[in-house]
Amino acid sequence: xxxxxxxxxxxxxAERTRLHNRQVVLGHVRERQPIGRAEIARIxxxxxxxxxxxxxxxxxxxxLIEAGRQSEGRGxxxxxxxxxxxxxxxxxxxxxxxxxxxxLVNLEGExxxxxxxxxxxxxxxxxxxxxxxxxxxxxxGRCGKAQRxxxxxxxxxxxxxKVGISGAGQSALHGWEESDPVAVFEEALDMPVVVENxxxxxxxxxxxxxxxxxxxxxxxxxxxxxxxxxxxxxxxVQRGAFGxxxxxxxxxxxxxxxxxxxxxxxCLETYAxxxxxxxxxxxAGIEIGSASDIExxxxxxxxxxxxxxxxASGPLSQAVGLIENLxxxxxxxxxxxxxxxxxxxxxxxxxxxxxxxxxxxxRSTPRVQRGACGRLTAALGGAALVIHDTITPRxxxxx
Numbered sequence: 239x240x241x242x243x244x245x246x247x248x249x250x251x252a253e254r255t256r257l258h259n260r261q262v263v264l265g266h267v268r269e270r271q272p273i274g275r276a277e278i279a280r281i282x283x284x285x286x287x288x289x290x291x292x293x294x295x296x297x298x299x300x301x302l303i304e305a306g307r308q309s310e311g312r313g314x315x316x317x318x319x320x321x322x323x324x325x326x327x328x329x330x331x332x333x334x335x336x337x338x339x340x341x342l343v344n345l346e347g348e349x350x351x352x353x354x355x356x357x358x359x360x361x362x363x364x365x366x367x368x369x370x371x372x373x374x375x376x377x378x379g380r381c382g383k384a385q386r387x388x389x390x391x392x393x394x395x396x397x398x399x400k401v402g403i404s405g406a407g408q409s410a411l412h413g414w415e416e417s418d419p420v421a422v423f424e425e426a427l428d429m430p431v432v433v434e435n436x437x438x439x440x441x442x443x444x445x446x447x448x449x450x451x452x453x454x455x456x457x458x459x460x461x462x463x464x465x466x467x468x469x470x471x472x473x474x475v476q477r478g479a480f481g482x483x484x485x486x487x488x489x490x491x492x493x494x495x496x497x498x499x500x501x502x503x504x505c506l507e508t509y510a511x512x513x514x515x516x517x518x519x520x521x522a523g524i525e526i527g528s529a530s531d532i533e534x535x536x537x538x539x540x541x542x543x544x545x546x547x548x549x550a551s552g553p554l555s556q557a558v559g560l561i562e563n564l565x566x567x568x569x570x571x572x573x574x575x576x577x578x579x580x581x582x583x584x585x586x587x588x589x590x591x592x593x594x595x596x597x598x599x600x601r602s603t604p605r606v607q608r609g610a611c612g613r614l615t616a617a618l619g620g621a622a623l624v625i626h627d628t629i630t631p632r633x634x635x636x637x
Contacts, residue, residue, distance in 0.1 A: 259284060263292045264301065264321070264629040272305035272318030293319060300325035300386065301345065321345050326628075329376055329390040329427070330620030331369055332436060334575075335360050335411060335463055336527075339617040340372035344385075347447035347622060351376045352614055361413040366426045373427050388628055389430035391620030392423045393439040395462055432623055436460055436574075437484050438475050439619030440609070441468030444571055446622040448610040457567045458609065459486070459557070460616065461574035461581075465511040469565055473630065475623075487511060489560070491553040506557050510550035510584075512575060518546040529613055533577035547580065551587040558606055559591035566595050568602075573609025574616065581608045 262282050267273055275293060279286040296302040303322040307315035323346035330341040335357070342351035353375055355368050369392075377387070394411060423431040434442075437460035444450040444458060450470070458468040465487035469476040476483050487507030488500050495504030508514055516526055519535070522542040526532055535543045558570050572581050585606050590597075596605045611618050 259288065260292055260296065261629055263289060263296065267302060267319055268321055268629055271320040272308070273320075274308075274310075274316040274318050276316070323348060324385060326386040326388050328388045328621040328624035328628075329373060329429070330393065330439075330617045330622070330624075331372055331390060331423075332393040332439070332614075332617040332620060333360065333365055333411065334395070338365065338368050338372065339614055340376055341614055341617040341621050342376040343447075343618060343621040343625070345625060347618075347625065349614075349618065352617070360411045362417055362422060365411075366422060369423060369426050387429055389432065389624045390423065390427050391439065391623040392419065392431055392433045393436045393616045393620040394419065394433065395436050395464065395466070430624075432620075432627060434475075434477075434620065434623055435466060435468075435481065435484065436462045436616040436619075437466030437468035438477065439468070439617075439623055440574060440611070440615040441470050441571075441619070442475060442622045442626055443611045443615050443619030444573065444609050445470060445473075446625060447618075448615075449571060449607055450569070450609075453568050453603070455565070455567050456569050456571060457561050457565055458571045458573065459554075459561075461512055461572070461576040462616065463511075463575075464507045464513055467561065469567075471565065475626075486557060486561070489557065491556050506553055509553040510557070514550065515543070515546050518542060518549070529575045529577055532580060536577060536580050536583075543580075547583050547587060550584060551589065554584065555588045555590055558588065559594050562594045562596040562605070569604060570606045571609045572606065573611060575613050578608060578612070 262284070263278055266278050266282055270277070275286055275289045278284070279289045282289070293302060300322050302319050303325070305318040305320040307317050309315045323344045326345045327342055327350065330343065332339040337357055338355045340351070340353045340355070341349060343349055353372060355372065357364060357368065373390070419433045420431055423433065437458060440460045441450070441456070441458035445453065445456075450456050454473045455471050460466045460468060467484035467486040469484060478484075488498065488502060488505045490502055490504045491506045491509065492504035496508040497503055498505035498508050515532065519526055519542055524535070524540070524542065526535070532543065561567065561570055572585060585608060588606060590605055609615060
């Protein structure tokens with residue numbers, strides 16, 4: 239897969255500045271709603287007249303609505319504004335090797351629709367066909383609601399492009415190596431599309447409507463088929479030069495350890511992932527196909543699953559310490575296609591290193607915690623990415 243998403247510095251022109259200023263206003267409304275025009279002007283540096291003009295545009299586009307008047311000391315009560323949750327929707331689609339998940343969310347990140355579709359294979363033609371079906375189901379009956387469809391966020395396991403770990407193991411999508419997924423999905427879905435890796439999308443979902451709400455710098459360990467890492471720093475997702483930041487599953491935690499499908503020995507993914515859990519259980523003659531199978535085994539107290547949790551604890555603790563010292567996050571979140579009870583058990587068994595920048599007094603958040611968006615985290619994150627790109631400024635306005 240080729241993701242054409244270069245980060246570049248661009249010049250300012252009237253249209254870019256207008257879009258940037260709209261995002262600035264939307265961002266401040268979202269963080270502080272309800273909020274008045276004068277306060278937006280004060281914290282954004284825009285003139286009150288400019289803010290008034292932008293708010294009028296956003297009201298016309300149904301992205302903002304009035305939230306009543308509130309008294310703020312002397313003078314007349316101030317007219318406040320908030321996001322119009324039902325004014326726009328975004329579609330999220332996650333592609334896994336054996337299934338696809340769809341979600342529709344509104345501007346506030348509330349979930350309006352979810353679905354799961356099994357995949358007989360993950361060739362582009364099959365995936366595109368299922369994506370069209372998900373789009374039709376998600377938008378069915380919504381035409382009368384006059385909601386603007388902002389676009390779709392399509393989430394796929396990495397890595398993107400031909401690299402040293404391409405096609406490695408059970409998390410690989412086959413037949414996509416030379417494809418441009420943005421172009422493929424934009425044509426299939428007939429709307430703007432952003433393509434992202436699953437861990438990054440999951441991190442955005444947690445920031446929009448999960449345990450990372452209000453946090454600006456955090457990391458998300460995503461249990462998909464493999465194990466990925468999403469990083470948000472000062473409110474911005476970190477993608478890397480080619481969209482492949484966060485392939486933590488292939489970080490070596492046990493030199494000379496278990497052989498990984500990528501060819502390395504001792505990769506984290508071979509100890510702490512669904513791949514590792516499946517391998518452990520298969521060795522005991524137990525086949526699993528979904529997170530529900532793992533959940534049932536956990537509820538039954540299956541000894542082999544409990545052994546895997548204990549085995550995963552050490553490498554996972556080591557990885558969390560590495561993440562903390564590399565990124566200095568407010569917290570590390572665990573989530574994805576793993577039952578909540580198993581994630582809670584994993585977190586409880588962690589032996590986090592004391593030699594970490596995260597080991598400090600006066601913490602306001604746990605060093606590690608479970609995410610709140612569940613097994614649809616990445617699909618919800620795909621939709622959240624579209625909302626994030628609508629609201630979050632991307633360029634610095636010139637004064």
